[in-house]
Amino acid sequence: MALMPLDQALRLLLDQADQRQVSDVETVGTHAAAGRILARPIIAQHTLPPWPNSAMDGYAVRSAEVQPGQPLPVSQKVFAGQMPPALQPGTCARIFTGAPLPEGADAVEMQENVEVQDDGQAVFTQAVRAGRFVRPAGEEALPGQEKLAAGARLGPIELAMAASLGLTKLDVYRRLRVAVLSTGDELVQPGQPLQPGQIYNSNRVLLQQWLQRLGCEVLDLGCLPDNLQEIRSRLSSLDNVDLLLSSGGVSVGEADYLGQLLREEGEVGFWKLALKPGKPMTFGSYQGIPFMGLPGNPVSTLVTFALLSRPYILRCMGLPEVAPKGFPVPVDFAVPEPGSRREFMRVGWRNGRAQQYDNQCSGILSSAAWADGLLEIPENTTCQPGDLLNFYPFSELLG
Numbered sequence: 117m118a119l120m121p122l123d124q125a126l127r128l129l130l131d132q133a134d135q136r137q138v139s140d141v142e143t144v145g146t147h148a149a150a151g152r153i154l155a156r157p158i159i160a161q162h163t164l165p166p167w168p169n170s171a172m173d174g175y176a177v178r179s180a181e182v183q184p185g186q187p188l189p190v191s192q193k194v195f196a197g198q199m200p201p202a203l204q205p206g207t208c209a210r211i212f213t214g215a216p217l218p219e220g221a222d223a224v225e226m227q228e229n230v231e232v233q234d235d236g237q238a239v240f241t242q243a244v245r246a247g248r249f250v251r252p253a254g255e256e257a258l259p260g261q262e263k264l265a266a267g268a269r270l271g272p273i274e275l276a277m278a279a280s281l282g283l284t285k286l287d288v289y290r291r292l293r294v295a296v297l298s299t300g301d302e303l304v305q306p307g308q309p310l311q312p313g314q315i316y317n318s319n320r321v322l323l324q325q326w327l328q329r330l331g332c333e334v335l336d337l338g339c340l341p342d343n344l345q346e347i348r349s350r351l352s353s354l355d356n357v358d359l360l361l362s363s364g365g366v367s368v369g370e371a372d373y374l375g376q377l378l379r380e381e382g383e384v385g386f387w388k389l390a391l392k393p394g395k396p397m398t399f400g401s402y403q404g405i406p407f408m409g410l411p412g413n414p415v416s417t418l419v420t421f422a423l424l425s426r427p428y429i430l431r432c433m434g435l436p437e438v439a440p441k442g443f444p445v446p447v448d449f450a451v452p453e454p455g456s457r458r459e460f461m462r463v464g465w466r467n468g469r470a471q472q473y474d475n476q477c478s479g480i481l482s483s484a485a486w487a488d489g490l491l492e493i494p495e496n497t498t499c500q501p502g503d504l505l506n507f508y509p510f511s512e513l514l515g
């Protein structure tokens with residue numbers, strides 16, 4: 117069977133995600149909205165800032181009245197939080213950053229350019245043009261203006277924006293419910309003693325933590341044994357789940373029951389990609405529930421989640437732009453042999469170049485812990501030191 121190119125798999129996934137996008141809307145407090153996707157746009161109700169105000173600590177003036185070297189009496193002092201009376205003609209006002217400009221004033225000079233005489237009058241060292249250091253009313257928002265579009269992902273910046281507009285509640289899509297399971301008789305939870313042949317389960321915590329970061333509700337289905345009957349019965353009891361996400365058991369081994377069950381009793385969207393690591397990545401549905409079977413090798417789980425599950429999940433959550441943002445970086449190594457699968461190497465950012473971790477085996481999780489992100493080596497491509505290849509930082513992929 118030919119391996120499906122990554123781009124084709126992504127198109128298929130996003131097409132499916134569009135059909136399964138969450139439509140239920142909840143109104144929640146701004147704190148609870150963190151990580152959610154905005155279901156209705158945020159429209160400003162007020163003018164922001166509500167009045168022209170000073171961008172500096174200094175002196176508010178009628179700019180035409182300022183003559184360098186000529187003293188002006190200081191007629192009032194305006195702190196942020198106060199509404200001042202109009203500026204008396206022929207005077208200036210002591211003013212602080214964020215304080216409303218007195219009516220009549222049209223500029224502010226910062227105090228570094230003003231000398232205060234012994235008699236308290238202010239002498240300006242230079243002419244002041246109208247508008248200098250004034251933040252006009254409404255430069256941030258006007259009533260009726262759309263400040264955040266539906267589909268925005270609410271992080272600290274967006275929530276601060278909502279707070280600046282005085283909002284306490286936001287309309288967001290409900291969380292995506294994702295059931296996570298691991299497969300493999302060899303897997304043991306940390307804290308338990310290891311018997312011969314066993315290893316600790318690391319994919320479980322990787323996937324659960326990552327899903328939580330993406331704002332999903334995680335249903336922990338634990339670890340399934342390598343037993344077809346048991347797997348079938350555990351999956352049949354699932355209810356109210358948007359996505360079933362598993363790791364392991366999707367290759368061609370005799371105990372790779374999960375993939376076998378899906379292929380025989382579910383619907384397969386794709387199985388086997390031209391991707392390294394991550395070849396046996398499987399997508400389909402089981403009893404109507406979308407199913408993603410990530411290959412079990414720890415780095416294969418990580419890479420397939422980053423490149424395929426993450427965009428699928430974000431699109432289902434209601435986010436339009438889901439492709440991870442990468443950028444070209446120079447590499448400090450050569451790839452002499454072209455590969456038939458698109459490869460994502462674990463690389464560190466060292467001295468302005470991407471450096472590869474020595475052991476790129478998909479079982480070596482240390483490669484990812486050491487690295488700063490993934491470097492994309494397209495199919496049928498070789499490279500020399502100094503060549504540019506796309507780099508996707510983990511800081512982008514993990515959020």
Ligand SMILES: Nc1nc2c(c(=O)[nH]1)N[C@H]1C(S)=C(S)[C@@H](COP(=O)(O)OP(=O)(O)OC[C@H]3O[C@@H](n4cnc5c(N)ncnc54)[C@H](O)[C@@H]3O)O[C@H]1N2
Pocket residue numbers: 298299300302303315316317318319320363364365366367368369372393394395396410411412413414416478479
């Ligand atoms: N004959 C072939 N064998 C394999 C092929 C192939 O094309 N032909 N593909 C290889 C590739 S590539 C990968 S990737 C693996 C993926 O296999 P599975 O998805 O079936 O994963 P498992 O066999 O269950 O496990 C693989 C590996 O990862 C360890 N593992 C699994 N789950 C966890 C976990 N939760 N935490 C930590 N480590 C885990 C497991 O012990 C195995 O060592 O198949 C190749 N084989």
Ligand code: MOO
Pocket residue numbers: 391392393394395396411413416478479
């Ligand atoms: O594709 Mo596997 O995920 O290379 O080890």
